[in-house]
Amino acid sequence: MNLKEQIYTRKSCRKYCDDEIDMDLIHEFMKSVKPLNEKIEYAYEILPSDEVNVRTRWSAPYYLALYSEKKENYLENIGFVFQQLCLYLQSIGIGNCWVGMASPKKKDLNFVITISFGKSDDLTREPSGFKRKDLSKICDVEDERLIPARLAPSAINSQPWYFKHSSDGFDVYRAKQNILKRQVLKKWNPIDMGICLAHMYVANEDSFEFKIKTDFENIKGHTYIGSIKI
Numbered sequence: 109m110n111l112k113e114q115i116y117t118r119k120s121c122r123k124y125c126d127d128e129i130d131m132d133l134i135h136e137f138m139k140s141v142k143p144l145n146e147k148i149e150y151a152y153e154i155l156p157s158d159e160v161n162v163r164t165r166w167s168a169p170y171y172l173a174l175y176s177e178k179k180e181n182y183l184e185n186i187g188f189v190f191q192q193l194c195l196y197l198q199s200i201g202i203g204n205c206w207v208g209m210a211s212p213k214k215k216d217l218n219f220v221i222t223i224s225f226g227k228s229d230d231l232t233r234e235p236s237g238f239k240r241k242d243l244s245k246i247c248d249v250e251d252e253r254l255i256p257a258r259l260a261p262s263a264i265n266s267q268p269w270y271f272k273h274s275s276d277g278f279d280v281y282r283a284k285q286n287i288l289k290r291q292v293l294k295k296w297n298p299i300d301m302g303i304c305l306a307h308m309y310v311a312n313e314d315s316f317e318f319k320i321k322t323d324f325e326n327i328k329g330h331t332y333i334g335s336i337k338i
């Protein structure tokens with residue numbers, strides 16, 4: 109399996125077929141994922157669509173319901189952990205999509221978000237098919253090492269990430285949204301940040317390090333998330 113390759117061809121899948129899936133593949137893969145913050149407990153559950161309230165016009169045969177302890181940067185951690193799974197699923201022909209507009213019928217206070225998944229033959233696209241901000245708009249000085257981050261999926265394609273070069277890598281920021289978008293995106297943009305960091309990790313598996321500095325620079329209209337070495 110090559111997760112890195114998936115970054116350049118993946119897309120959110122919204123057309124599925126009902127073929128059965130060997131769910132053990134998911135449980136096995138989840139043993140190998142790297143968390144962003146080791147101190148946060150999280151869990152997932154696989155649900156058939158009839159156990160999920162789906163508020164999108166399309167639906168999938170299965171949903172992952174994701175749960176987490178609510179500690180500092182738990183939303184980034186959920187994005188980081190489960191985007192690794194999304195890339196893995198993609199690599200074995202299982203389409204998937206982060207879905208903010210769905211939730212398990214059974215209520216649970218630790219519920220965070222869902223991911224739809226299922227077999228699909230509509231999994232990939234050409235590199236030219238990505239609708240993303242220019243690289244120059246997401247960093248202080250254009251740097252091709254940030255292409256994996258640029259291609260990450262985000263809620264309503266908001267792409268809230270911004271990178272500033274530091275002495276040994278990048279300081280990572282989340283753009284603050286205007287008042288209209290803020291209500292919708294306040295829970296999802298931190299998840300987007302974790303997803304984007306997962307792409308940086310998968311693309312630089314051996315060297316990736318994440319830490320939160322105390323002496324970071326403030327950038328107007330942005331919130332500091334942490335710093336990476338790649």
Ligand SMILES: Cc1cc2nc3c(=O)[nH]c(=O)nc-3n(C[C@H](O)[C@H](O)[C@H](O)COP(=O)(O)O)c2cc1C
Pocket residue numbers: 118119120121164205206207208209210238260261262263264265296299300303
């Ligand atoms: C946190 C999050 C929540 C999302 N929620 C939804 C959703 O509710 N419905 C949907 O159709 N797509 C949803 N998406 C998918 C995004 O719309 C999609 O990632 C973005 O438009 C970029 O397209 P791509 O993933 O095909 O590259 C979500 C993505 C993220 C990361």
